Amino acid sequence: MRWGVPIAAVAVVGAAVGAGPVIAAAQGDPAxxxxxxxxxxxxxxxxxxxxxxxxxxxTVVETASLGLPSLPIPGGSSSSPLSLLSGSHTLKVWYGGDGRMRLALPGPMSETDVIATGKGEAWVWRSDTNTATAYTLKQGTPADRRPAHPTPPGATTPADVAAKVLEAADASTSVAVENGQHIAGRAAYQIVLTPKDSSSLVKEVKVALDGENHIPLRVQVFAKGAAEPAFEVGFTQVSFSAPAEENFAFTPPAGAKVERKTLGEEDAGGPFGAGKTPGQEAMEKNAGKVRTFGTGWATVAEVPFSLTDLSKPATGERRDRGSGDPAQVIDSLLKSAKQVSGPWGSGRVIQSKLVSALVTDDGRLLVGAVTPEALAEAAGHK
Incomplete structure (x- = not known):
């Protein structure tokens, strides 16, 4: 479930706190x-x-209000990563220990489920295609090379986001702690991270931790100049008691297409490569060519890229030419893009409340939670 955060984050955020301890102040119930x-x-x-x-x-609810233009994404496309760009989406979670886990991403007309039985087998069920895929681990796979449990495409938990947020925190971050929070019926601490870098689009991030077991219950990301979070993911209901065993059992429905694959085999594919966003395969192909500029909240990543990469479907992706087609979504985003140029060259920049992206005409993509000016400055490093 990847509940934790990198151990290094402790030292990093400790440095951000500074000499004086920041202590949670009592604010009434729940103390x-x-x-x-x-x-x-x-x-x-x-x-x-x-x-x-x-x-x-x-039950986890993710809500995004990034200030993007109206996108052709139907409400029923909750299993698509592109759907996370706007609206609210629900993820149901069960964890029973001993390798037993279930995630369900429901939609109005479909549902994607991942079930790890705890017996060396995991199922991925997609109701929209009426397919069930069983994954088993290749015999002899070393423990340190075993993949994590698969996650439905588009699924995000508070722990996932908290880990990414704390990776960005460095000595240029102000840190405070609040007590008295009440999340999903649980008493919680709230860590407030405030970037000091003026080029960052992030005003502050609030990470709520369960007061008893320190599991992230909610993460809110606020953009500069906004009173409401631009992105939020958190539990609306949570229970720390053992789920019923039937949650971790799965029998394919009658008439379903059933596949069986072995994780660890090169041609196995699997849920770890499914549901990628447009161009993600190109990003992965060029992973060794990624350059970064800046640190912490002001980090800018650059990778070789082109507009044609954005419209290509991922391997095995089911391309629907109707509403929700990734190519149409990209076209809608590019219509809002602004033509820019400078000593570094020319290109088009897209800015949301939290993230900016610059696609240069010489074949580069620069992305960061920074202003377009910061991207242009990074683009000058050739």
């Missing part, structure tokens, strides 16, 4: 013991490193 940011992050990292996640179940 929790005073903890500093360093203590909370140490507890969180220790739990991720030394213990398995507790048995639990819950």
């Amino acid at each position: 929790l013991p005073d903890r500093t940011a360093e203590q909370l992050l140490t507890d969180l990292a220790k739990a991720a490193r030394d213990t398995a996640p507790p048995a639990m179940s819950g």
